[in-house]
Amino acid sequence: MSIKVVTDSGCDLNNKLKQEREIDIVPLSIQIDDKHYKDDEQLNTEDLLKQMKNSDSVPKTASPSPMEFIKRFKEAESIFVVTLSSSLSSTYNNAMMAKEMYKEQFQDKFIHVFDSLSASVAETLISLKILELAKKNHKNLEIVEKVNEYISEMKTLFVLDSLENLIKSGRMSRLKGRIATALNIKPILGGNKEGKIELVDRVRGSKKAFKRLIELIGEKGEKLEEKILGIAHCNCLEKAEKFKEEVMKRYNFKDIIIVDAGGISTVYANEGGLIIAF
Numbered sequence: 001m002s003i004k005v006v007t008d009s010g011c012d013l014n015n016k017l018k019q020e021r022e023i024d025i026v027p028l029s030i031q032i033d034d035k036h037y038k039d040d041e042q043l044n045t046e047d048l049l050k051q052m053k054n055s056d057s058v059p060k061t062a063s064p065s066p067m068e069f070i071k072r073f074k075e076a077e078s079i080f081v082v083t084l085s086s087s088l089s090s091t092y093n094n095a096m097m098a099k100e101m102y103k104e105q106f107q108d109k110f111i112h113v114f115d116s117l118s119a120s121v122a123e124t125l126i127s128l129k130i131l132e133l134a135k136k137n138h139k140n141l142e143i144v145e146k147v148n149e150y151i152s153e154m155k156t157l158f159v160l161d162s163l164e165n166l167i168k169s170g171r172m173s174r175l176k177g178r179i180a181t182a183l184n185i186k187p188i189l190g191g192n193k194e195g196k197i198e199l200v201d202r203v204r205g206s207k208k209a210f211k212r213l214i215e216l217i218g219e220k221g222e223k224l225e226e227k228i229l230g231i232a233h234c235n236c237l238e239k240a241e242k243f244k245e246e247v248m249k250r251y252n253f254k255d256i257i258i259v260d261a262g263g264i265s266t267v268y269a270n271e272g273g274l275i276i277a278f
Helices: 015-020 045-054 066-070 091-105 121-135 140-153 164-168 174-182 206-220 237-250 263-269
Strands: 003-008 023-026 029-032 035-038 060-062 078-083 110-115 156-159 185-191 197-204 228-233 255-260 274-277
Touching (some): 003 121, 029 045, 078 121, 091 110, 110 140, 121 228, 156 206
Antiparallel strands (some): 029 060, 156 274
16 A cells, blocks of 8 residues: 655654655745745745844735645545644645545545644644554554544644744734843643643743753653654754753654754744754
8 A cells, every 4th residue: 555644844853754755745935025835845944034033014824725725635545634723824724625526536546634733743743653653564544543543642832032023923912022122931831632832931031941851741742751852943953952861861753853843843833942742
């Protein structure tokens, strides 16, 4: 049985995963003022960060059309799609529409769309789980059942180094933003069971935020020795590597992977942001 994993560009990869080409990415698009970006391999995230910093506008993102997904449905017998949380993006709805349109013509094709209820490296881990199960020769419906269970148990957390995009988007008032910046307050955010972003904690200073994020792994995680920790960094590889080093001193994960934040994750996390999932 040939299978294919299709995901949107919320799924962040590293060079190794890109070279393996086992995950087919459908790009979202990003607009800042009159500048348009396609969130694909050609996107320069440093240029995107500079444009975000120089603009007073909140970046706008657009989901890929159903046709963009349909183009990816042709090459394998079974298709598994992983999308950004349906609470954050219309990508899930567009992928579902693509599935329905495609199956009108090809009724026997197996297509399943997973709502990650998350973003970034969480999508990466879900995609890797599908590939792992397929390589162990699990049947399609077994893969769906096991991956749904994996999604329900997954924890996603991220720490912001910059509050600029929260202020620009109106999620934080300018006054509160100025006070928080002046006091060096760093919010730690996470995904809830509905796939929405909520405040988990707030601390003063990057070092305390770093330490608190490590503590939260122990507070929220179970059976870590059976799990992979994914770390996505927004233009701060050194910080991500240091985080991995500190986590390894304290917890016994099955594996830890570091990936680069793509365009969509960069819009959420901004420069210096770390996103983790396990």
